Amino acid sequence: MSNQPSTLFDKVWDAHVVRKIEDGPDVFFIDRHFIHEVTSPVAFLGLESRGIKVMFPEHTFATADHNTPTINQHLPVEDPLSANQLRALEQNSAKYGISHWGLGNPKNGIVHVVGPENGITLPGMTIVCGDSHTSTHGAFGAIAFGIGTSEVEMVLSSQCIMQPKPLKMRINVNGVLGKAVTPKDVTLYIISKLSTAGATGYFVEYAGDVFENMSMEGRMTVCNMSIEMGARGGMIAPDETTFSYINGRELAPKGAAWDKALAYWKTLKTDEGAEFDLEYTFDAADIEPMITYGTNPGMGMGISKSIPKGADLKGGTATYEKSLKYMGFHEEDQMIGKKVDYVFIGSCTNGRIEDFRAFASIVKGRKKADHVTAWVVPGSHIVEEQIKAEGILDILTEAGFLLRQPGCSACLAMNDDKVPAGKYAVSTSNRNFEGRQGPGSRTLLASPLVAAAAAVTGYVTDPRELMKDEAE
Amino acid sequence: MAYDKFNVLTSTAVALPIENIDTDQIIPARFLKATKREAFGDNLFRDWRYNSDNTPKQDFVLNNPIYSGKILVGGTNFGSGSSREHAAWAIYDYGFRCVVSSFFADIFKNNAINMGILPVQVTPDFLEKIFIAIEADPKAQFEVSLPEQTISILATGEKESFDINGYKKNNLLNGFDDIDYLQAMKPDIVSFATAKAI
Numbered sequence: 001m002s003n004q005p006s007t008l009f010d011k012v013w014d015a016h017v018v019r020k021i022e023d024g025p026d027v028f029f030i031d032r033h034f035i036h037e038v039t040s041p042v043a044f045l046g047l048e049s050r051g052i053k054v055m056f057p058e059h060t061f062a063t064a065d066h067n068t069p070t071i072n073q074h075l076p077v078e079d080p081l082s083a084n085q086l087r088a089l090e091q092n093s094a095k096y097g098i099s100h101w102g103l104g105n106p107k108n109g110i111v112h113v114v115g116p117e118n119g120i121t122l123p124g125m126t127i128v129c130g131d132s133h134t135s136t137h138g139a140f141g142a143i144a145f146g147i148g149t150s151e152v153e154m155v156l157s158s159q160c161i162m163q164p165k166p167l168k169m170r171i172n173v174n175g176v177l178g179k180a181v182t183p184k185d186v187t188l189y190i191i192s193k194l195s196t197a198g199a200t201g202y203f204v205e206y207a208g209d210v211f212e213n214m215s216m217e218g219r220m221t222v223c224n225m226s227i228e229m230g231a232r233g234g235m236i237a238p239d240e241t242t243f244s245y246i247n248g249r250e251l252a253p254k255g256a257a258w259d260k261a262l263a264y265w266k267t268l269k270t271d272e273g274a275e276f277d278l279e280y281t282f283d284a285a286d287i288e289p290m291i292t293y294g295t296n297p298g299m300g301m302g303i304s305k306s307i308p309k310g311a312d313l314k315g316g317t318a319t320y321e322k323s324l325k326y327m328g329f330h331e332e333d334q335m336i337g338k339k340v341d342y343v344f345i346g347s348c349t350n351g352r353i354e355d356f357r358a359f360a361s362i363v364k365g366r367k368k369a370d371h372v373t374a375w376v377v378p379g380s381h382i383v384e385e386q387i388k389a390e391g392i393l394d395i396l397t398e399a400g401f402l403l404r405q406p407g408c409s410a411c412l413a414m415n416d417d418k419v420p421a422g423k424y425a426v427s428t429s430n431r432n433f434e435g436r437q438g439p440g441s442r443t444l445l446a447s448p449l450v451a452a453a454a455a456v457t458g459y460v461t462d463p464r465e466l467m468k469d470e471a472e
Numbered sequence: 473m474a475y476d477k478f479n480v481l482t483s484t485a486v487a488l489p490i491e492n493i494d495t496d497q498i499i500p501a502r503f504l505k506a507t508k509r510e511a512f513g514d515n516l517f518r519d520w521r522y523n524s525d526n527t528p529k530q531d532f533v534l535n536n537p538i539y540s541g542k543i544l545v546g547g548t549n550f551g552s553g554s555s556r557e558h559a560a561w562a563i564y565d566y567g568f569r570c571v572v573s574s575f576f577a578d579i580f581k582n583n584a585i586n587m588g589i590l591p592v593q594v595t596p597d598f599l600e601k602i603f604i605a606i607e608a609d610p611k612a613q614f615e616v617s618l619p620e621q622t623i624s625i626l627a628t629g630e631k632e633s634f635d636i637n638g639y640k641k642n643n644l645l646n647g648f649d650d651i652d653y654l655q656a657m658k659p660d661i662v663s664f665a666t667a668k669a670i
Contacts, residue, residue, distance in 0.1 A: 018657075018660060018661055018664045019657065019660060021639050022638070023637050023638035023639060024637050024638060024639025024640065025637070025639060025640075027654070027657065027661075029661070029664055029665070029668070038504050038505075038556075039504075039555070039556065039557070041506075041507035041508070042507070042508065042509045042557075045507075045508065045509075046651070050651070052655065055658075055661075056665065066501075066504075067504075067505060079505075081505035081506070082505060084505075084507055085505055085507055088507045130555060130557075131554075131555055132553065132554050132555040132579060134555075145579075146554075146555035146579055147555060147579070147582075148555055148556075148557035148560070148579060148582060148583035148586060149557040149558075149583075150557060150583065150586035150587070150649070150650070150651075151582070151586070151650075153651060154650055154651055154654055157651060157654065157655065158651070158654035158655065158657075158658060158661055159661060159665060160654055160661055161650070162639075162650045162653070162654075164637065166578075196492055196549065196552055197492070197548070197549040197552065197575060197577070200549070200552075200575070200576075200577060200578055201578065227553075227579075230549070230552060230577055230578070232578055232579075296492050296494070296552070318489075318490075319490055319491040319492065319547065322490065412496075412501040412554075413501060413502065414501045414502055414504065414505070421524065431494075431496065431553060431554075433494045433496040433497065433553060434496070434497060434519065435496060435497075435500055435519045436496050436501075439500070439519050439524060440519075440524070
């Protein structure tokens with residue numbers, strides 16, 4: 001071992017290189033592999049056509065989430081194509097001996113919610129899934145990223161993929177976050193500064209006071225959105241917050257194995273003096289509750305601001321104008337006061353218990369606006385049970401909201417939870433691309449607090465306005 | 473995944489001068505419900521290509537018979553967003569073998585190469601020249617040479633080099649894929665896993 005100072009990323013990456021190919025990628029070993037119904041069936045077909053087996057089925061975990069209904073999950077799935085995908089996942093898992101948490105299983109939920117909450121996701125691991133938001137698991141100090149179906153087949157057949165090592169970026173946010181500024185706002189702020197491609201080619205480490213003081217749920221939200229600035233993934237050094245979150249979870253190490261793991265996890269941090277290819281530093285005080293106005297997650301701004309002029313931005317204005325036209329917005333429009341038709345709280349970005357606590361803190365004692373359709377979708381059954389146990393369900397019901405069943409839901413609208421053409425949705429999910437929430441849908445990405453404020457007023461509203469009675 | 477080998481491609485090109493073309497535009501999520509890899513090309517750029525009543529949008533380039541070819545040319549940051557390999561499948565199934573842009577999203581780039589589609593990253597200036605060449609003459613021919621790692625505008629003779637690592641280049645030239653390679657080194661992987669005791 002060299003005594004050169006090393007980054008967290010290097011420590012984890014280098015420990016997983018099985019072979020370095022000259023003028024080529026690294027053969028990269030994968031500790032944990034998650035699969036779901038949409039991106040895995042063709043990979044299993046590939047295995048069959050080659051006549052090869054799953055190498056380490058105990059390191060792959062299957063859950064159904066992308067293409068599932070969020071009501072009446074006890075009934076047969078109506079859409080025959082969706083039902084077929086769910087069946088394929090179940091059959092492939094059974095055939096190869098892979099743990100499968102299908103619809104109705106108490107552990108079922110969104111892959112990036114159930115992995116951490118069951119103790120599958122651990123520091124220092126390499127984790128992949130055929131889903132770009134796999135970056136979520138980086139919150140635990142893991143290297144986690146999304147892969148394509150060909151790579152799913154590689155992991156199933158050899159527990160490895162071929163990856164060139166990305167460059168290293170560190171993003172520091174120091175100081176104290178203001179009122180109503182959540183982890184979602186922190187990440188939307190960073191992406192608005194770096195742009196939707198600003199971190200392409202890099203793996204990000206988040207550092208500084210703001211992340212050190214953040215809960216695991218918040219760290220997951222931030223790491224989840226890393227892909228939205230193009231990064232391969234994002235990670236945060238594990239600390240006491242991480243260890244206490246993991247301790248006691250069902251599949252986490254226990255007893256002597258826990259002690260051994262903990263000793264290793266404590267070494268997982270960037271050494272003083274280690275170098276990054278690129279580094280940014282932001283001040284927490286500059287961040288306010290955020291909202292997006294365009295058709296990529298980089299087109300975000302502080303909720304009190306107005307839409308920037310295209311001419312003030314880097315690059316051409318044609319794409320910018322196309323984007324605003326799609327949204328039905330104009331340069332210099334205020335976002336506050338815009339009418340909202342739909343509100344979606346959920347997804348792998350903001351579908352955890354803390355997100356529903358935040359949402360409930362605003363809707364408590366208020367009523368859902370009559371013209372708003374709201375989808376309140378927990379990230380997993382475990383989250384759903386917590387919502388009930390903590391009395392949040394009562395607050396939601398009292399305010400006129402219906403709690404649905406877990407799944408990806410309106411984040412990508414593969415199921416029936418689709419926003420109609422031309423309608424505006426304030427959404428706690430991760431992408432505002434054209435048609436992402438249904439053909440012609442218009443998405444405004446925001447935090448659970450901003451979503452709640454929109455849900456009760458029916459308009460884009462600064463959540464701080466509704467929190468005025470609270471002690472400063 | 474079996475695919476055609478890639479060597480030298482000479483073809484007309486289809487221009488899509490839009491930035492940040494994300495994989496939800498390349499193929500929307502509602503068309504990801506198949507369990508087999510077939511017919512994804514029908515839904516390539518679905519919502520830009522068709523109206524909600526499934527009639528073609530006349531102003532979209534793929535509905536204009538003047539433009540065709542095996543090369544798709546997109547604005548910067550092509551393929552951002554979802555990791556869905558279906559995006560690469562749709563492009564391949566439609567008939568494209570090469571995508572040119574001044575910048576690619578990482579996961580899309582990997583998926584494309586794994587499918588036998590060559591992603592060619594050019595400078596913003598050269599990308600602009602390609603767009604101008606297509607606008608001037610929809611039948612303009614381009615040559616993409618993988619052995620030489622060059623792309624040329626044949627009408628003007630302008631040429632630029634592109635990067636690809638030697639391993640992936642060899643795969644594309646010969647129609648090899650990563651799974652063949654990984655299967656061949658299985659004993660090494662088993663020893664690695666045993667030592668690591670995951």
